[in-house]
Amino acid sequence: MxxxxxxxxxxxxxxxxxxxxxxxxxxxxxxxxxxxxxxxxxxxxxxxxxxxxxxxxxxxxxxxxxxxxxxxxxxxxxxxxxxxxxxxxxxxxxxVIEGRASRFEKGSSDLSAVVETLDRIAGLGLPEAAKGWSEDRWDGFATSASEAALFRGNTLVHSDINPSNIIIGERGTWVVDWSWPTRGAAFIDPGCLVVQLIAAGHTPESAEGWASRCSAWTSADPRAIDAFALASLRMHRYFSGRDPHVPWLTAMAESAEAWVERRRRPDA
Missing domain, CATH: 3.30.200.20 (Phosphorylase Kinase; domain 1)
Structure with missing residues (x-):
């Protein structure tokens, strides 16, 4: 065939x-x-x-x-x-579901549904199947074991938030490609969203503004978010360095860098 x-x-x-x-x-x-x-x-x-x-x-x-x-x-x-x-x-x-990839660009009418969907993921609870899947993919990009410990938690994390994985359809919003769900800190999915939104044209302030609509973001320790932003930058730089001619990898690294600069400002 x-x-x-x-x-x-x-x-x-x-x-x-x-x-x-x-x-x-x-x-x-x-x-x-x-x-x-x-x-x-x-x-x-x-x-x-x-x-x-x-x-x-x-x-x-x-x-x-x-x-x-x-x-x-x-x-x-x-x-x-x-x-x-x-x-x-x-x-x-x-x-088979009918729908399209969500749009993360500034002004997109999909953004409210995207944020609501992240809240729904965080509200699913941690199933028995995921209790042994401790989040560790950012550990190698943290500066210490205590910093990596900030990424631990008891929330089900999708960990690959991007426009292609959040599908907008007539029947509602779908989350696909659950290839690496883990048990981790609840702010990780909103943190992944921030980098994606910056890559889609948002300012870091606008991106964090959307993330702040997630309950997991508002309840998170700012120091943990700072550590995650830095680890994300190191991770994206690593992957971009391995394949420097892949545009989307470069865009992720640049977006993560803009986010870290925002987090370092006194008014952040």
Whole structure:
């Protein structure tokens, strides 16, 4: 079948999709080995898959599978799964939602819904499945263990807030790509939003103004936010330095730098 990775992949999904008639790859990117809307005899599904190889990213897909029941109705429902360690492919089939990527630009009518959605994520509670997923991705960019400890918490954190992962549809707002949900400080998702808003053209003051509409932001220790802003800057500089010709990585580093400069001002 044209559009599917290989015949074995087609065999694995056939019990769930039936004969596949059409495969449509979305315009927005995904970090999976395969991501597309698959239309078959049994319906339409958004299919994400990873090939299980040494050093691969299968854990992100397994984590998304585990968290899905607990993030309803914010996330599209996982309808079926296929494959496994012995099959090479690990495949998830989600319901198809109709919508578009949210717009983070200044003046966007989506921003209120985006902020409300972040509050809804923080209000989901910490499911049992996530209790062992302690947030540590910013640890290597903190200056000390005590600083990294400021990023710990008991809130379910999506940790990849960007326009493509918050979908605006007629039925409401959806949060997709739960590849790395963690247990962390509640201000992390609003903090990620700040960097994204600056990259979309907001001033740091405007970006923090939107973040301040999140209850997790207003209740956070400003010192913890300062530490997170600095760690985010170091992280984005690191990734930008590895791939200096990738424009969006450069934009993230520049946005994080503008945020840190804002946090350092006496009037911040």
């Amino acid at each position: 044209t559009g599917l990775p290989d015949s074995h992949f087609e065999e694995l999904i056939h019990p769930h999709t039936g004969a596949v008639g059409h495969v449509r790859t979305p315009a927005r990117g995904f970090s999976s080995d395969f991501a597309a809307v698959v239309e078959g005899e049994k319906g339409r599904f958004f299919v994400k898959a990873m090939f299980n190889v040494p050093g691969g990213r299968k854990d992100s897909l397994l984590r998304e599978q585990a968290i899905n029941p607990f993030v309803q109705p914010l996330s599209p429902s996982l309808v079926w799964s296929a494959g496994g360690d012995e099959d090479g492919w690990i495949i998830l089939g989600f319901e």
